[in-house]
Amino acid sequence: MSAIAKLKQLGITLPPVSTPAAAYVPFVQTGNLVFISGHIARKDGKPWVGQLGLTLETAEGKEAARAIAIDLMGTLQAACAAAGKTLDDVKRIVKLMSLVNSTPTFTEQHLVTNGCSELFGEVFGPVGAHARSAFGVAQIPMGACVEIELIAELG
Numbered sequence: 818m819s820a821i822a823k824l825k826q827l828g829i830t831l832p833p834v835s836t837p838a839a840a841y842v843p844f845v846q847t848g849n850l851v852f853i854s855g856h857i858a859r860k861d862g863k864p865w866v867g868q869l870g871l872t873l874e875t876a877e878g879k880e881a882a883r884a885i886a887i888d889l890m891g892t893l894q895a896a897c898a899a900a901g902k903t904l905d906d907v908k909r910i911v912k913l914m915s916l917v918n919s920t921p922t923f924t925e926q927h928l929v930t931n932g933c934s935e936l937f938g939e940v941f942g943p944v945g946a947h948a949r950s951a952f953g954v955a956q957i958p959m960g961a962c963v964e965i966e967l968i969a970e971l972g
Contacts, residue, residue: 820904823940824890831891838958844896850911851896851969856888857961864959870923873962878917878925882932885965889933890940893969900971908972910937910947916964919953926951933965 824831834843837854844853858865858881865881867873873881890904897903915930917923930951937945957964 818942820907820940820944823942824904827939829887829890829940831894832888834892834895835888843892846896846900846971849908849971851893851900851967851971853889853892853896853967853969855914855916855964855966856885856892857957857959858882858885858963859888859961860884864961865963866960867962868918868920869925869929869953869962870920875925875928878929878962879932881963882915882929882965883936884932885963886933886936889965889967890937893967896969897971902971906972907941907944907969909970910941910945911968911970912948913937913950913968914966915949915951916954916957917951918955918957918960918962921953923953926953929963930965 841854844851869878894904917926917929
């Protein structure tokens with residue numbers, strides 16, 4: 818099943834590209850690679866604020882990471898369109914890097930990040946299997962609980 822059909826089947830509507838909060842662009846393409854700037858977790862249109870291990874549990878962090886996956890796909894869709902392509906032209910989700918706002922004793926950053934990874938796998942199938950890093954950090958802009966960036970390859 819195509820990525821576009823899978824999103825429709827899941828009832829997911831991709832959002833438009835968010836306006837950058839600082840001096841950067843949402844994505845850059847070089848060759849066939851698209852680098853998508855970090856997206857923070859949002860809930861009800863506002864930053865999803867909290868710290869894993871203090872105010873949020875792993876399951877809620879995983880939901881936040883899934884919400885980021887949807888936003889990242891919206892930006893990836895815009896990058897594809899800028900190159901005259903669609904999400905069905907994504908050859909590979911290459912890498913995710915996840916930053917999890919967490920206490921020094923919280924050690925489940927990898928499980929939080931699964932919320933994003935699992936949705937990419939569900940939408941893109943084998944093309945969605947990717948390399949990944951998940952880090953615990955002391956703080957993320959606007960107090961967000963999770964931030965994730967993406968590298969994808971277009972066909």
